[in-house]
Amino acid sequence: MPFFIVLSLALSFLVQTASSLQSLLVTTVVVYISLGVAIISIVGSQFKKLSSIIWYDIFSSSTLLVWFAYWKPLFKDDSPIFFFYPIYFALMTAFVALFFIGQRNKIDNESFNIMQSLAKKTIIQPWVVMVCVLGSLALQQHFMLYPTLMTLSILRFALASCIEGRGD
Secondary structure, eight states, X not given: OHHHHHHHHHHHHHHHTTOTHHHHHTSHHHHHHHHHHHHHHXXXXXXXXXXXXXXXXXXXXXHHHHXXXXXXXXXXXXXXXXXXXXXXXXXXXXXXXXXXXXXXXXXXXXXXXXXXXXXXXGGGOXXXXXHHHHHHHHOTTOTTHHHHHHHHHHXXXXXXXXXXXXXX
């Protein structure tokens, strides 16, 4: 998810430098466009026309923009939440990509079979996780829910990438 990592780091930079671009990112137009892109990515991931890795990147990036635009007015301007969460997302995604996805060819067949059966479980289907992430954006009183579900989405992305990219 290279675009998600870059967007997370850029968002952290904009917040840290108190850039005037933040006011552009908080507009309702950005919320609606990003929300529409997130919903399209959920639907698109079901058709398997593109790699699930691309759909995860599009979905994660668009929900990050929705989260920022929708939640920014609720917090003080110097709130560290908008600096640290994007940094956390970027580091978590890079860590997963480097240490799990990058090592997918070293997974033994028994573990790979377990991963495939785990990926087929209904509760962690990509669309279920994505819908839960979108739902968490509306629950503003539970400010830890979105980062927790985004972490689950990143882990589901790792599982999908390991299964999809393995050459067995």
